Amino acid sequence: MNGQNPPRISLVDCRLIGQQSGPDLAKRLKLGGRERLLDLGGGAGTNAIAFCQVYPELHATVFDLPATLKLAEKTVKDAGLESRVALHPGDFNRDHLGGPYDVVLMSDILHYQTFQMNQDLVKKGFGSLAPGGRLVIKDRFLDEAGTGPAWTTAFAVHILVNTQQGSCYRVGQAMQWLQAAGFVSVVELEKTAVVQGTKP
Ligand SMILES: C[S@@+](CC[C@H](N)C(=O)[O-])C[C@H]1O[C@@H](n2cnc3c(N)ncnc32)[C@H](O)[C@@H]1O
Incomplete structure (x- = not known):
């Protein structure tokens, strides 16, 4: 991604x-x-x-590229959540993320980037969290053998063909990013789908 080679899954699909x-x-x-x-x-x-609707005390910041946030602006307005969902335009690989936050969610963004970009971004996420904060990565991970789940192996081919630098990573690699960034209690919360670390 990064303005070079957008994936064929559109934002509307997302x-x-x-x-x-x-x-x-x-x-x-x-x-x-x-x-x-x-x-x-x-x-x-x-x-x-969705998170703000489930947790009434929660305030959220959506960080994304300026063009994408035009759609987010409409979605947030339609949901009547303008007072609780802020929009933060920027490039997460280059710009300050703001904060401190209690939770950082990275949902379906890391498979468009290289291993090293993800390592750096997870470190940046660590820096934006308050002590005790959680970084949650939701993605489509391969198992340790790299041969499943079946849907993800097909998705891995899609990523390989349609992006210049993306890849479907293994769960262990995501846990490695978290540990190297300084997170503790690093766990696979949902098999090949959600991993999490806590900032000490
Ligand atoms: C597949 S969508 C995932 C959207 C959402 N997180 C979800 O789970 O439905 C990937 C998102 O990452 C954003 N993105 C990609 N590279 C970015 C960058 N360098 N800085 C900020 N946002 C970026 C895209 O604009 C897009 O909205």
Whole structure:
């Protein structure tokens, strides 16, 4: 990605997927008591909206490229959440992420980037969190053998063909990014889908 080679899954696709999965993901993460969420590469803001609807005390920031945030602006307005969902335009590989936050969500953004870019971004996420904050990575990971799940192996081919630098990573690689950044209690919360670390 990064302005070079956009994936063929459109933002509208992302929005539809997010509308279906966002509320369930929000509930499963059990974020009660957390007040500040950064939805990094948050696209149309569907996860941020779903999370705010599940947790009434939560305020979210959707960080994305300026052009994408035009869609997010409309989605947030339609949901009536302008007072709780802020929009932060920028390039997450170059710009300051703001903060401090209690939770940073990276949902379906890392498979468009190189291993090293992801390592750097996870470190940046660490820097934007308050002590005790959580970084949650939701993605389509391969298992340690690299041969499953079946859907992800097909998606890995799509990423290989349609991006210049993306890749489907293994769960262990995501845990490695988190540990190298300084996170503790690094866990695979959902098999080949969600990993999380906590800032000490
Ligand atoms: C596949 S969409 C995921 C959207 C959302 N997180 C979700 O799970 O539905 C990837 C998002 O990352 C954003 N993105 C990609 N590179 C970026 C960058 N360098 N800085 C900020 N946002 C970026 C894209 O604009 C897009 O909205």
